[in-house]
């Protein structure tokens with residue numbers, strides 16, 4: 001049995017019977033059969049259904065959001081915003097997929113030569129619990145619009161969300177089998193990835209899970225896309241607008257109770273403003289309202305599972321042993337970890353060099369642009385960076401020196417359907433969203449007429 005548990009109350013919400021190998025076989029058979037029809041449908045047909053999915057999400061956002069909140073502890077307002085963002089990505093691909101996948105004529109010595117973008121077939125998605133709707137929709141909307149079909153293995157603690165997402169597509173009128181939720185734990189993933197009917201795989205989650213799935217896919221010569229962890233730096237230069245920057249940095253680190261791959265996890269402050277900024281930042285952090293995630297005014301909920309809060313507690317405590325000082329927080333009660341700020345953090349400490357997946361942030365200071373760049377890049381991850389400065393020229397000069405997949409200036413790193421999203425180094429490979437995301441799972445077919 002796979003259990004859905006409310007991490008705030010500890011209550012068991014639902015028990016899910018795990019799919020057997022026979023169930024998986026039936027699901028893949030159904031997916032393969034529906035793909036034969038689905039790939040022949042027009043963009044306008046798929047687009048109408050995708051817009052219906054968007055309407056369904058908007059109409060029943062409260063219902064869907066409450067399941068998110070109960071299953072993984074996300075404060076309800078943020079859960080509603082997540083469902084609304086899913087509606088947006090459905091609309092975005094409903095409106096743009098046809099143009100993004102239109103055949104492209106290329107002038108060569110042929111009489112006519114062009115590129116076709118053809119769907120691949122059944123794509124498997126292995127998804128995490130931190131944005132249990134968004135992570136799935138940002139895969140599903142482009143994949144289905146491209147003419148593929150999807151099977152989902154959701155994180156074990158958010159199986160109710162997985163079932164609800166399948167329901168969204170059914171309610172929107174998609175053919176049965178276009179998008180199916182498999183109720184399986186991670187042990188069964190290999191069997192599905194290896195199945196001949198599955199053509200490619202995408203995973204969002206930890207480095208360990210990504211490496212393991214990519215190894216299986218690699219052996220089978222199947223395409224994979226990996227969106228893994230991050231340790232984004234929030235870099236505040238001495239000419240930044242401090243008031244606005246403090247607010248943005250607090251959001252960047254503490255929204256979703258700190259459980260986001262693109263959260264700002266390392267606060268790098270120029271020495272000249274470090275003291276003032278720290279004081280202002282601390283004041284805001286101490287005012288964050290923690291409480292029952294179902295209450296509308298709660299901003300900090302609980303971690304999605306108690307073990308995740310324990311992991312964070314260990315990273316903080318180990319860093320303190322190495323010389324970091326706690327300015328606020330540093331206490332845990334079951335799955336709740338209090339918003340925590342540390343200073344005197346150095347690159348060897350766990351809160352700097354590892355991904356911290358919860359409401360804790362370490363402060364490190366720098367004296368020059370060169371030192372800032374060195375600190376930004378001295379992590380195994382490469383998802384994104386935020387630079388805070390009034391000087392566009394300074395930012396522009398720094399960008400080529402940064403190794404990450406995204407650089408945001410005077411803004412937190414966020415995903416937007418119109419912009420590519422993905423990382424470098426241990427943050428993974430491939431891109432989601434925008435025209436790059438929809439082209440990950442297609443056959444880029446060259447056609448040549450002599």
Ligand code: NDP
Nearest residue numbers: 127128154155156185186189205206209212228229261357
């Ligand atoms: P995991 O990476 O273990 O889980 C993500 C997904 O991968 C889940 O569906 C999980 O299934 C599945 N999975 C896990 N291991 C394997 C495997 N060996 N083969 C196939 N599938 C697998 O994340 P955790 O929940 O354990 O979180 C641990 C840490 O991972 C976090 O603290 C954070 O650092 C990072 N993380 C990063 C995310 C991101 O957005 N980049 C999202 C979530 C976590 P199951 O739940 O059944 O194990």
